[in-house]
Amino acid sequence: MRTILITGQGGSGRTTIAAATARKAAREGTRTLVLSADRTDTLGAILGVPTGADPVQAAPGLTAWRPDAAEDFREDLVAFQERSTSVLDLLGASRLDAEELTPLPGAEELALLRALRDAALSDAYDLLVVDLPPGPQALALLGLPEELRRYLRRLLPPERQAARALRPVLGRLAGVPMPAEWLYDTAARWDLELAAVQSVLEERSTTVRLVAEPGPSGTDHVRTATVGLALRGLRVDVLLANRVLPHTTHDTWLVGLIAQQRKALEGWRDAYGGRPGVHEVAHLGSDPRGGDDLAALDVPEVGPDPSPVEWPVTERHADDGDGRVFVWHIPLPGAIREELDLIRRGDELVVTAGQFRRILQLPSALRRCTVDGASLREGELRIRFAPDPDLWPEGR
Numbered sequence: 082m083r084t085i086l087i088t089g090q091g092g093s094g095r096t097t098i099a100a101a102t103a104r105k106a107a108r109e110g111t112r113t114l115v116l117s118a119d120r121t122d123t124l125g126a127i128l129g130v131p132t133g134a135d136p137v138q139a140a141p142g143l144t145a146w147r148p149d150a151a152e153d154f155r156e157d158l159v160a161f162q163e164r165s166t167s168v169l170d171l172l173g174a175s176r177l178d179a180e181e182l183t184p185l186p187g188a189e190e191l192a193l194l195r196a197l198r199d200a201a202l203s204d205a206y207d208l209l210v211v212d213l214p215p216g217p218q219a220l221a222l223l224g225l226p227e228e229l230r231r232y233l234r235r236l237l238p239p240e241r242q243a244a245r246a247l248r249p250v251l252g253r254l255a256g257v258p259m260p261a262e263w264l265y266d267t268a269a270r271w272d273l274e275l276a277a278v279q280s281v282l283e284e285r286s287t288t289v290r291l292v293a294e295p296g297p298s299g300t301d302h303v304r305t306a307t308v309g310l311a312l313r314g315l316r317v318d319v320l321l322a323n324r325v326l327p328h329t330t331h332d333t334w335l336v337g338l339i340a341q342q343r344k345a346l347e348g349w350r351d352a353y354g355g356r357p358g359v360h361e362v363a364h365l366g367s368d369p370r371g372g373d374d375l376a377a378l379d380v381p382e383v384g385p386d387p388s389p390v391e392w393p394v395t396e397r398h399a400d401d402g403d404g405r406v407f408v409w410h411i412p413l414p415g416a417i418r419e420e421l422d423l424i425r426r427g428d429e430l431v432v433t434a435g436q437f438r439r440i441l442q443l444p445s446a447l448r449r450c451t452v453d454g455a456s457l458r459e460g461e462l463r464i465r466f467a468p469d470p471d472l473w474p475e476g477r
Contacts, residue, residue: 082200082201082206082207082208082209082286083207083208083209083286083287083383083386084197084201084208084209084211084281084284084286084287084288085102085208085209085210085211085287085288085289085290085318085383086211086213086219086223086282086287086288086289086290086315087099087102087210087211087212087213087289087290087292088213088214088215088216088219088220088289088290088291088292088306089215089216089290089291089292089293089302089306089321089323090215090216090292090293090294090298090299090302090303091215091216093292093293093294093299093323093324094292094294094323094324095212095213095215095292096117096119096123096124096127096212097127097323097368097369097375097378098290098292098321098323098362098378098380099115099117099124099210099211099212100115100124100127100128100212100369100375101369101375101376101378101380102115102210102290102380102381102383103115103143103145103208103210104128104139104140104143104372104375104376105375105376105380105382106208106210106382106383107140107141107142107143108140108141108142108376109382110142111142111207111208111383112142112205112206112207112208113142113143113144113206113207113208113209113210114136114144114145114146114200114205114206114208114209114210115128115139115143115144115145115146115210115211115212116146116147116148116193116196116197116200116209116210116211116212117132117145117146117147117193117211117212118147118148118189118190118192118193118212118213118214119147119189119212120189122147124145124147124212125145125147126370127369127370127371127375128140128143128145128371128372128375129370129371129372130145132145132146132147133147133149134147134148134149140372144205144206146196146200148189148192148193148195148196149192190214190218190222190225191225193211193213193222194222194225194226194278195274195278197209197211197278197281198274198277198278198281201277201281202277208383216302216305216306216309217309217436220306220309220310220313220437223282223310223313223315224313224439226275226276226278226279226282227279229271229275230272230275230276230279231440233268233271233272233275234272236268237268282313282315283314285386285387285388285389286386286387287315288315288316288317288318288387289310289315289316289317289318290317290318290319290320290321290381291303291306291307291310291317291319291320291321291357292321292323293320293321293322293323294322294323294324294342295322295325295341295342295343295345295346295349296341296342296345297341297345299322299345300345300348300349303320303349303353303415304352304415305415305435305436307353307414307415308413308414308415308416308434308435308437309434309435309436309437311411311412311413311414311415311416312411312413312432312434312437312439313439314390314392315390316357316387316390317357318357318358318384318387319357319358319359319360319381320349320353320357320358320359320360321360321362321380321381322342322345322346322349322359322360322361322362323362324362324363324364325342325346325361325362325363325364326338326339326342326364327339327363327364328343346359346361352414352415353414360380360381361379362378362379362380363378363379365377365378390412392409392410392411392412393409393410394407394408394409394410394444394446394447395407395408395410396408399467404467404468405468406453406465406466406467407446407447407450407465407466407467407468408463408464408465408466409444409447409463409464409466410461410462410463411432411461411462411463411464412460412461412462413434413457413460413461413462414460415460416434416435416457416460416462417435418457420433420434420435421433421434421455421457421462423452423455423464425451425452428442428443428448429441429442429443430443430452430464432462447466449468449469449472449473450466450467450468450469450472450473451466451467451469452464452465452466453465453466453467
């Protein structure tokens, strides 16, 4: 199944673009599901059909779904309380009733990830369009499965499960309950669920469409979001310049705004014209509502599966001619040299690009090397590694 993630500048019309993209694909015969995490039913208002906890048919071939974060949160917390009865009793804690539970910040995003996973496992759809939050929140959300899986492995290492038979004995010796088997089972279940979401995000057929209004703030957002998405290994297949005004007008008040948009669009074409490419969506003069307005929006078609994002490792002779080095190529279009930072920690590399950070597992060959330097050229971070004589076999 093809997945299109739509994010961008706050207030730039992301939900409208998501609805128009989904509706256009459905009209062309593609079984399409559009997901949104908005607390308010913006998606339903645009489609002309109320959306909620259950998927609804918004048009022929088009299903819309806005997961109920509150209900998911209540079910998960009640189930957690039931499993942790002994620990809660030891602490003297009183249980919470389902009726008094309200979702915590971030519950909507977690509900969206769960719905994304469920939709990807379904064979009822050919295309999944996901209306993500604005850029910074979306990037944090997209990194959540990988980060949570890393935390789980650190807090509850799978290898410690081998000591299950000793846990009752250790509990009696220590005088306090030891982690119960359900805790490890729960962690394993969470890891599987997060892995399923992560696999959807890392699929070759998953791409991002970045939405922004042409102008100074939109330009800043596009550069920042492009760096963050690239660091996550996500491909932006098109940059959508939304609400573009007509090139000519008799309204003198709009002349300055049009000129500002044209200047921004020229800069975007210079920076992103080759890849991902810039697509203009004209301003309709009002907020789109209903099928006719969505059909009038010239959103790009869903093309074939894109080529995968590659971070190749190449080998070359060292600059001084003595020995060889390996170079890890990480595409980071829009990155600024002064905002980059690298830290090697064991078999991991912590890469910081501006406000974004990701902890990367080193490829196996590079784990036996030391970092020998890095450079940023043509939108690509190139990290040099020199073989460690103590770890690298002789003659290799």
